[in-house]
Amino acid sequence: MSKLSETVSKIKKIDYSLAEKTQKRLDNLTKPQGSLGRLEEFAKQMVEITGAESPSLKNKVIFTMAADHGVVDEGVSAFPKEVTAQMVYNFLRGGAGINVLANHVGARVVVVDMGVAEEIQKSKVKNQNFKDKKINLGTKNFVKGPAMTKDEAIKSIEAGIEVFEEELRKGIDIVGTGDMGIGNTTPSSAIAAVVTGRAVEEVTGRGTGVDDKTLSNKIRVIKKAIEVNRSDPKDGIDVLSKVGGFEIGGLAGIILGAASKRIPVVIDGFISGAAALVAYSIEPKTKDYMIAAHCSVERGHRIVLNYIGLKPVLDLDLRLGEGTGAALAMSIVEAGVKILTQMATFEGAGVSERRGT
DSSP, rough: OOOOHHHHTTTTOOOTHHHHHHHHHHHSSOOOTTTTTTHHHHHHHHHHHEEEEEEEOEEEEEEEEEEOOOGGGGGSSOOOOOHHHHHHHHHHTTOOOOHHHHHTTTTEEEEEEOOOOSSSOOOGGTTTTTTEESSSSSSSOSSOOOSSOHHHHHHHHHHHHHHHHHHTTOSEEEEEEEEEEETHHHHHHHHHHHHEEEEHHHHHHOTTTTOHHHHHHHHHHHHHHHHHHHOTTTTTTHHHHOOOHHHHHHHHHHHHHHHHOOOOOEEEEEHHHHHHHHHHOOOOGGGGGGGEOOOSSHHHHHHHHHHTOOSSSSSSSSOOOOTTHHHHHHHHHHHHHHHHHOOHHHHHHOOOOOOOO
């Protein structure tokens, strides 16, 4: 049995046997019932996912996966592809947005080279949280044919599972997904259009901030790629191989791996959303292990979340990626868990409960 098949076989339907007990605890805390809104919802979800009555989210890990994309040759991005590798070094030096926000919420960042178009120099990598899982030096230009082979698509997903399992040995209570890859909103839009069946114009945004002319070209390129490749919308691996990216496959692997171990996974922005679509297509039960961190400015992101059935924690006009939204949302989810596990009950605090009506 392949690693992918084995992992998928371990993803089980969530057992809701603790739901009533958890709700009773929440209702007896020193507050009006339901007054902490979605924080209470997050607490229940963490109990349901982990199977622990008093879950802990102490060990937070954000996987930031990087790769390049051949479609950048079509002029779909405001930045050159060299920026991908440059940003990887920035992550490893601790100078990026994700480093700041991960430190803020007490998460460790694991940077993964899934397919950067140049070799990351080991002499410059002194950070222990770097993983080399390079599948290839970037994908091919999917306007001219598949972005990758089916074997590469499977390898990218399995590489994500492997990275997750390697880090699990150090301890993981909650996972966040993040990305880096110049041009990667283009394959993400292509995946979103194919899987959801929505028009390319509806799911394609400005990415790093392209002008009207570049946006029109980006839409044209995606339409052409979809026509050339004719992906099967019900086959996540086929969609990934034809119009995806190596970091998208890796993130799908993180989601599948986390679900197989009953660990909650916080999905970041649009690229992570595309990865979630791939994972969801492979195994729909992954949905119940996902938490949507936020709703990106990228116009296709809300369509992706609605398709899967996820409601975002935050809506802050974010569009950086890297796992920044996931880091912020982790702290909100953890706050909900702390309400459940640390707040006093009426009886314990000696506070009078609400009179009956």
